[in-house]
Amino acid sequence: DIQMTQSPSTLSASVGDRVTITCRASQSVVVWLAWYQQKPGKAPKLLIYKTSGLESGVPSRFSGSGSGTEFTLTISSLQPDDFATYYCQQSNSYPWTFGQGTKVEIK
Amino acid sequence: QVQLQESGPGLVKPSQTLSLTCTVSGGSISSGSYYWSWIRQPAGKGLEWIGRIYTSGSTNYNPSLKSRVTISVDTSKNQFSLKLSSVTAADTAVYYCATEDSGTFDYWGQGTLVTVSS
Numbered sequence: 235d236i237q238m239t240q241s242p243s244t245l246s247a248s249v250g251d252r253v254t255i256t257c258r259a260s261q262s263v264v265v266w267l268a269w270y271q272q273k274p275g276k277a278p279k280l281l282i283y284k285t286s287g288l289e290s291g292v293p294s295r296f297s298g299s300g301s302g303t304e305f306t307l308t309i310s311s312l313q314p315d316d317f318a319t320y321y322c323q324q325s326n327s328y329p330w331t332f333g334q335g336t337k338v339e340i341k
Numbered sequence: 342q343v344q345l346q347e348s349g350p351g352l353v354k355p356s357q358t359l360s361l362t363c364t365v366s367g368g369s370i371s372s373g374s375y376y377w378s379w380i381r382q383p384a385g386k387g388l389e390w391i392g393r394i395y396t397s398g399s400t401n402y403n404p405s406l407k408s409r410v411t412i413s414v415d416t417s418k419n420q421f422s423l424k425l426s427s428v429t430a431a432d433t434a435v436y437y438c439a440t441e442d443s444g445t446f447d448y449w450g451q452g453t454l455v456t457v458s459s
Contacts, residue, residue: 235404268445277437277449278388284443321388325444329403332388 236260236324240333246341253309255336257322262302266326269298269307272335273318281320282307312338343368343375345438345450353432353457359425363438363450370419371396376441377421379412381434382452389434393441394421428457 237260247253257267265285270278280289282298285305295310309316317340322333349361363377370377379391392402394412402410406425414421425432433456439446 266444270446277439277452278446279449280445280447283445289447323388323446328401329405330390330444332390334387 238333248341255307257305259303263324263326270321347450347453361423378441379423380437383434
């Protein structure tokens with residue numbers, strides 16, 4: 235299985251901050267990397283597909299980049315609604331696997 | 342817009358079979374637009390992909406669960422189902438059904454908590 239490792243596990247930030255979350259794969263996933271946002275008690279929500287594709291309806295402050303084994307999710311200006319847990323997920327090879335999550339907390 | 346709703350028992354005894362159904366609305370499960378997937382999340386932990394099925398009945402399973410998992414589809418009811426046999430406490434989790442397009446999970450159900458306990 236491809237192991238996905240996110241860093242940091244927890245991030246404390248303030249409204250308006252630029253936030254970057256990193257996701258590293260144990261082997262290349264090419265560009266087959268997605269990002270999800272999950273709030274407590276809710277299902278995950280797709281933010282980014284295929285490394286940098288912005289899902290319809292997702293604010294443009296979210297962006298993704300990377301290739302191979304290293305990827306980043308950037309929130310350009312953190313908003314109150316963005317405090318949540320973020321997961322990366324690879325779909326280059328079975329089984330599809332997720333990172334352990336990064337919780338973005340209010341500083 | 343596709344909507345998904347999980348249903349099934351919230352409590353399953355150890356060694357028994359967990360059975361869940363996902364009902365699809367707002368679209369036909371036979372459309373061929375998606376794979377239909379199951380994902381689970383133990384409390385306070387991360388997400389684990391269980392497996393998926395296509396309209397044709399073709400399946401892919403996570404090898405870690407493959408010996409215990411069966412996913413099936415009922416196009417007449419616009420539903421797909423999950424069966425997980427020989428459950429233990431480690432299978433206690435919120436179970437989600439979701440659509441999958443090119444390896445990405447677009448639409449999710451709200452999730453259903455299944456507790457394995459005697």
